[in-house]
Amino acid sequence: GQKVVLITGCSSGIGLRIAVILAKDEKSRYHVIATMRDLKKKDKLVEAAGDAYGKTLTLLPLDVCSDESVRQCVNNVKDRHIDILINNAGVGLLGPVESISIEEMKKVFETNFFGVVRMIKEVMPDMKKRRSGHIIVMSSVMGLQGVVFNDVYTASKFAMEGFCESLAVQLMKFNIRLSMIEPGPVHTEFETKMMEDVAKMEYPGADADTVRYFKDVYLPSSIDIFEAMGQTPDDIAKCTKKVIESNNPRFRNLTNNLYTPIVALKYADETGGLSVNTFYNLLFNFGPLMHITMSILKCLTCSCLRRRTISPN
Ligand code: NAD
Structure with a gap:
């Protein structure tokens, strides 16, 4: 039968593309429940879904920051049966820590960390009863490696990585899979929204x-x-579909091979010095040429530092 897939944050970006690609699966293997905070923002998704809308794609309102909304949404799913939960909703935050209030920081954790925890708490008990299910979490390269001026966003993704790494162990006992997707930069409204916020900031x-x-x-x-290294939301959606359809889905899934040496640096030097110094040099000594330097770094590093990514094709 069809697998029921519930996805959070589908009004734009990666979530929208995942919803469309799964709903348009050539063998109609998925029934997609695409969720978003405000259904008034459904037009882009509905248009992209075309014929699939109303057939393999239905919409439900869902705010991952609200206990009430999460419970209502899952109660509205037939028999509360969700085979695949895709935690995609997330927000960014950029800038000097001195300029960001603790309240703003908490909002990022409320969405990126507690939002995911809230969803998993609501869906996991039914998956455990059925001894089946797959939970996908949209993490980031920044869930594995800190990035300057992304301090709080990075921390929220690290928090989730720790949570998932711990949970994956007991879920395995219940035949439930947990996979994280770890994209590098992706061209979405995410970057636009962040740049707009940054322009408004007075620090x-x-x-x-x-x-x-x-x-x-x-x-x-x-x-x-x-610009130089960004992937498209479609790339990430294709990677996600691959992870879902794998017989033996990986726990970690980096999508951009230009980032693998960067991520590997911290494992290559347990003191952390190599990571911190490399990032310092990338930013302050090679700043304007950063992406070229990263490409050279990738070519120079030995194969043990070039970890395997999941590719969209
Ligand atoms: P996006 O801003 O287009 O999409 C994020 C979606 O989440 C939006 O539709 C937004 O409305 C929704 N959302 C925010 N708060 C919500 C809430 N409380 N409840 C429900 N939905 C909410 O950006 P995107 O790039 O598509 O981001 C999707 C995910 O990918 C995020 O988790 C992000 O951290 C991650 N990611 C993005 C990039 C990137 O460079 N764009 C890189 C790595 C990881």
Whole structure:
């Protein structure tokens, strides 16, 4: 029969593409329940889904930050039966820590960390009873490696990685799989939204040097990296479909092979010095040429540092 897939955060970006690709599966193997906070934002998804809308794709409202909304949404699924849960909803946060209030930081954790925990708590008991299920979590390269001026976002993804790494062990006993997808930069509204937020920011509390490093050193190299190395939401959706359809799905799934040496540095030097120094040099000494430097790094590193990624094709 058809597998029921529930996806969070489907009004845009990666979530929208995953919903469309699964709903349009040539063998109709999936019934997709695409969820979003505000159903008024459904038009882009409905348009992209075409014929699948109303057949293999249905919509439900869901805010991962609300206990009530999560419970109602899952109660509205027939028999509360969800075969595959895709935790995609997430928010970014960029800037000097001095300028960000603790309240804003908590909002990021509320969505990126507690949002996922809330979903899993609601869906997992039924999966355990049925001794089957697959939970997918949209992590990030930043769930494995810290990135300057992304301190809080990175921390929220690290928190989730730790949570999943712990949970995966007991889930295995119940025949439930848990997989994380770890994309590098992806061209979505995520980056646009963040850049807009950054433009509006006045950086209260941050000193002039810090603001200068952020605006004049970090931001241009970050934009450069997105342009040179960014994948499309479609790439990530195809990787996710591959993970779902694998007989033996991997726990970790990096999608961008230009990032594997960067991630491997911390395992190559247990003192952490190699990671911190490499990032320092990338940012402050090679800033404008960062993506070229990263490509060279990839070519120079030995195969043990070039870990296997999951590819969209
Ligand atoms: P996006 O902003 O287009 O999509 C995020 C979606 O989550 C949006 O539709 C948003 O409305 C939704 N959302 C936010 N808060 C929510 C809430 N409380 N309840 C329900 N939905 C909520 O960006 P995206 O790039 O498609 O991001 C999807 C996921 O991919 C995120 O978890 C993000 O951290 C991760 N990711 C993105 C990138 C990137 O470069 N874009 C890289 C690695 C990982």
